[in-house]
Amino acid sequence: MYEISGLTKIYDGKGKNEKVHALQGVDVVIPDNDMLAIQGPTGHGKSTLLQLLGGLDRPTGGSLKFDGQEMAKMGEMSLTKLRAQNFGYIFQGFNLIPTLTAQENVETALVPLGVSKVERRERAAKALTDVGLGERLGHLQTELSGGQQQRVAIARALVKEPKVILADEPTGNLDEETRDDIFGLLEKLWADLGLTVIMVTHDSALSKRVPRLAQIKNGKLTIKRESKTANAA
């Protein structure tokens, strides 16, 4: 569960003394097993929030607690461990390594966890099978469709058995049919594995389907639609 209050992020801008106030006091609780979509105009702080939630960057101010641990104050080693054990990331551009097979790409997520080579192979094969790519383990990125590449990226996020999946425009590069397919897969994994899924999306069809919807405007977050789970928490 995330407990977030007064969260701010200020970047250094291009000019001297110029500051970009990307997040300007975000308050939100994200309970376990929530599925939250974040919408908002371009440049208003969506990706910034996702980066902070995933421990990929540090807030400038406020409190960002994950399972009671203050991420803003955590040392680099603890944060790396928290990231490796809890967060799976999915990006719009898939971020696969083109010279590696689907299986090898998924295995890379387990290297920081010190998992043995044999176990890495087994877990990667299982994760790819879970996303419907059991027959494509040895394929390179160029030998896979866009939807299949996103499935590899989802398997790579899942193989660590994270608590949280953070997705930045997970269906952004895909046609309508493939988009429905990938979102259906995320919904199934969310329900079956009890994951928390937090995604940034411009896709209004997708926003309609998620249980809980938030909007970020000018670095501030408002909840637009509550799910029953969130109300109960």
Ligand SMILES: Nc1ncnc2c1ncn2[C@@H]1O[C@H](COP(=O)(O)OP(=O)(O)OP(=O)(O)O)[C@@H](O)[C@H]1O
């Ligand atoms: N590393 C950085 N250094 C400086 N400014 C940044 C950096 N990252 C983001 N910004 C700025 O912070 C603001 C918020 O950016 P962010 O990427 O969070 O927006 P977004 O809502 O995700 O936009 P989009 O929908 O276009 O992806 C923008 O003004 C952006 O230019």
